Amino acid sequence: VSTAPATKAVAGQGSKGPRHVAIIMDGNGRWAKRRHLPRIAGHRKGIEAARTVVRAAGELGIEVLTLYAFSSENWRRPADEVSDLMGLLRRFIVTDIDELSESGVRLRIIGNYRALAPDIVQLIDNACAKTAQNSRTTLVIALNYGSHAELAGVARSLAERARDGLLDPAVIDEDMIAGELDTGDLPPPDLLIRTSGEKRLSNFLLWQLAYSEFLFVDTLWPDFGANDLAAACEQFSARERRFGGL
Numbered sequence: 001v002s003t004a005p006a007t008k009a010v011a012g013q014g015s016k017g018p019r020h021v022a023i024i025m026d027g028n029g030r031w032a033k034r035r036h037l038p039r040i041a042g043h044r045k046g047i048e049a050a051r052t053v054v055r056a057a058g059e060l061g062i063e064v065l066t067l068y069a070f071s072s073e074n075w076r077r078p079a080d081e082v083s084d085l086m087g088l089l090r091r092f093i094v095t096d097i098d099e100l101s102e103s104g105v106r107l108r109i110i111g112n113y114r115a116l117a118p119d120i121v122q123l124i125d126n127a128c129a130k131t132a133q134n135s136r137t138t139l140v141i142a143l144n145y146g147s148h149a150e151l152a153g154v155a156r157s158l159a160e161r162a163r164d165g166l167l168d169p170a171v172i173d174e175d176m177i178a179g180e181l182d183t184g185d186l187p188p189p190d191l192l193i194r195t196s197g198e199k200r201l202s203n204f205l206l207w208q209l210a211y212s213e214f215l216f217v218d219t220l221w222p223d224f225g226a227n228d229l230a231a232a233c234e235q236f237s238a239r240e241r242r243f244g245g246l
């Protein structure tokens with residue numbers, strides 16, 4: 001599969017490009033509906049878009065790309081759609097991991113992926129282990145991820161340690177909480193993109209997005225390409241971030 005290289009390498013140039021881009025990949029269903037196709041056709045096309053965007057992120061010098069693939073609320077969808085999504089996830093890991101690894105991608109998962117089918121958990125653990133030493137791009141896939149569940153997990157684990165006498169509650173600070181999140185060792189997203197025109201977070205990275213720049217685009221995820229990512233990075237570069245200062 002060959003694609004044109006992503007336009008200008010904005011992100012890698014100077015210090016103004018985003019190091020970490022997080023994307024809420026939304027609009028697969030509407031993409032399919034417009035074509036009178038079943039929703040799974042939109043999800044299939046959405047995986048192609050994800051593939052393209054991962055490649056483009058590497059070319060743009062983005063260090064971390066986080067993709068929201070399945071939320072802890074997506075179990076509310078009809079069982080056949082959930083099972084289609086899991087099938088596509090399986091296939092993606094099997095077919096893409098070698099190429100990802102060869103292009104220097106390190107795979108990380110956030111979310112409670114251990115609650116997925118045992119064979120998927122195994123595939124994921126193998127894929128993460130296989131790519132653990134890569135350092136060009138970190139691809140973080142959010143699977144069965146929900147920010148509220150993640151934060152509740154942090155609270156539970158700190159409380160257990162305090163109960164067992166291993167942690168003095170007085171030392172719990174913002175850095176400790178950030179470090180206990182699934183994203184513990186990753187920088188927070190500089191830029192959040194949501195496709196398909198929806199303007200909400202849907203329980204995604206609530207803590208981590210505290211000072212991120214937000215970009216909501218109308219493009220449906222299956223239509224999102226390398227040029228859209230490059231354009232998003234350019235828009236990001238034009239923003240002024242203040243972090244509460246002047």
Ligand code: IPE
Pocket residue numbers: 025026027028029030031069070074085196221
């Ligand atoms: C995003 O597309 C993919 C997942 C949430 C898994 P949707 O399936 O949400 O597409 P729309 O929002 O129905 O168009």
Ligand code: IPE
Pocket residue numbers: 024025026027068069070071074198200202
């Ligand atoms: C958010 O999209 C989750 C993912 C993209 C995986 P949804 O389509 O599930 O979000 P809502 O239901 O419109 O808020």
Ligand code: MG
Pocket residue numbers: 026027028
């Ligand atoms: Mg949606």
